[in-house]
Amino acid sequence: MDMDMVTNFDAYWDGIDRELAACEGKPLLEPMTRFSNEQCTVYSLRLTSIGPYRLFGYYSVPHGEGPFPALYNTPKYGSVNAVPDYNDRKRHVVLTLMHRGQRLADKPFAASYPGLLTLGIDSPETYIYRGIAADCIRGAEFLLSRPEVDRSRVCILGDDLAVITAARRPQFALEQVAGLMFYRLLEASGRTSAYPMEEINDYLRANQGKRDAIARTVSYFDPQYHASRVTATTLLHTGSEGSTSGASWLQLLADAFSGPVEQYALTNEGGTDHDWLDAWTAQKFGTEPMSKFIRTFA
Numbered sequence: 001m002d003m004d005m006v007t008n009f010d011a012y013w014d015g016i017d018r019e020l021a022a023c024e025g026k027p028l029l030e031p032m033t034r035f036s037n038e039q040c041t042v043y044s045l046r047l048t049s050i051g052p053y054r055l056f057g058y059y060s061v062p063h064g065e066g067p068f069p070a071l072y073n074t075p076k077y078g079s080v081n082a083v084p085d086y087n088d089r090k091r092h093v094v095l096t097l098m099h100r101g102q103r104l105a106d107k108p109f110a111a112s113y114p115g116l117l118t119l120g121i122d123s124p125e126t127y128i129y130r131g132i133a134a135d136c137i138r139g140a141e142f143l144l145s146r147p148e149v150d151r152s153r154v155c156i157l158g159d160d161l162a163v164i165t166a167a168r169r170p171q172f173a174l175e176q177v178a179g180l181m182f183y184r185l186l187e188a189s190g191r192t193s194a195y196p197m198e199e200i201n202d203y204l205r206a207n208q209g210k211r212d213a214i215a216r217t218v219s220y221f222d223p224q225y226h227a228s229r230v231t232a233t234t235l236l237h238t239g240s241e242g243s244t245s246g247a248s249w250l251q252l253l254a255d256a257f258s259g260p261v262e263q264y265a266l267t268n269e270g271g272t273d274h275d276w277l278d279a280w281t282a283q284k285f286g287t288e289p290m291s292k293f294i295r296t297f298a
Helices: 003-021 086-091 128-144 160-168 185-189 198-206 211-219 251-256 270-285
Strands: 028-031 040-049 053-062 068-073 093-098 149-158 174-177 233-238 261-265
Touching: 003 128, 003 160, 040 086, 040 128, 053 086, 053 128, 068 086, 068 128, 093 128, 128 149, 128 160, 149 160, 149 270, 160 174, 174 270, 185 198, 185 211, 198 211, 233 270, 261 270
Parallel strands: 068 093, 068 149, 149 174, 174 233, 233 261
Antiparallel strands: 028 040, 040 053, 053 093
16 A cells, blocks of 8 residues: 555544544443343344434343453344344443444445445545444443453454454454455455445456556555554454465455454365354453354154
């Protein structure tokens, strides 16, 4: 990234911070009896981001004496984000956020899939992900402000949005990163026809001559340019070598983080991966690891 780009990059993200500072979050928590149980209380969270835009989240607090370690699940690419896992809710405060356009935060704007990745992409100022990134930062501000949260034990989980959020609000102790979209996006889209990256290829085919503009826009969201501000211990989930999730492909990102970086090679065996990743966080937080799957039968 050249010096002019660095100046513009910093100004862009500082501008988002100023907009958030001028916009009251006005959080509203309401208990959800459907998901609450003897272990925890789950709340619906309404929270205001820039725009202004009213967001939704599932916010879960364990019963007992806190403060508790916390998990922040940043939103995945798709219309629906699930209620936090039962085992997570037993041990942690958990926030799962829906950004603008996703189900339960889809008024007045309902996101289209495919289509969201390229909405307003001709300019960084009009790009939908400017607001989405602000939404995730606003969620972090809420979680980190809560008295029931042990602020020395907070983990953020997700894709590029998790890295951006941890960079802009560097109070997280841990970060788990998987499923990146914006990392070297134009290079990656040239190596695959899988969605959502194929949305970029579709857009370029329909809008010839806009490659440079799109490259400029998506560079603002590339996690390699945010990683130097991340102080958390980062765990990168890596896929098969030679793919756009392989360790070699992710090396530029791994090298860019300021904080410690560890890697876990996914086996794509659900139980194996879940249990290893759960145990990693539990070991860092000093909590009990819990398997998501039944191992023995009566």
